[in-house]
Amino acid sequence: ETGVTQSPTHLIKTRGQQVTLRCSSQSGHNTVSWYQQALGQGPQFIFQYYREEENGRGNFPPRFSGLQFPNYSSELNVNALELDDSALYLCASSLGTGRETQYFGPGTRLLVL
């Protein structure tokens, strides 16, 4: 196993609500990346945190925000949920720039009704 954990495993929300997803990175890894994976698609990069600072962001609106803590764990927050936000949210940890091997957690499956 990768040592990357995510919580919760599954979540059901309604449109307009807010959600917080959590990720604990692999020991020694200082970079955490978040991805959204819709059914039948590859993971889409949301953003990346390196030593508590956001240092990369994909094409996602500002209602997707995040945090990284001193122990390198991370949160993904999504406000004003929309139906299209239903997806598997994956967290990956790595050491350095994020361009090297990424180790994924099991993901959080979010359903927005």
Next chain:
Amino acid sequence: RKEVEQDPGPFNVPEGATVAFNCTYSNSASQSFFWYRQDCRKEPKLLMSVYSSGNEDGRFTAQLNRASQYISLLIRDSKLSDSATYLCVVDANSGNTPLVFGKGTRLSVIA
């Protein structure tokens, strides 16, 4: 041209067959290349990195052709356990997005 494009699937092959997946990428400055494997309803897991000289790991061989901006994965002697989606991953060589994932190619190995 999409950043990373993969063969459309699904590939349905008998056990023991050899199967090849192709992937093209648009950014000629990309430096890192990977194949990940994703089982149904699970997270992606690194299968292998792809090096300029090509590399082999048991039944799996990866090749990189920088001139054509093309990556391949060859699986020999397919096993039932190889059934999964294979994701081609390329570094975007851009400050905003470190890695770009393809949509994946689904492989089903049939007994």
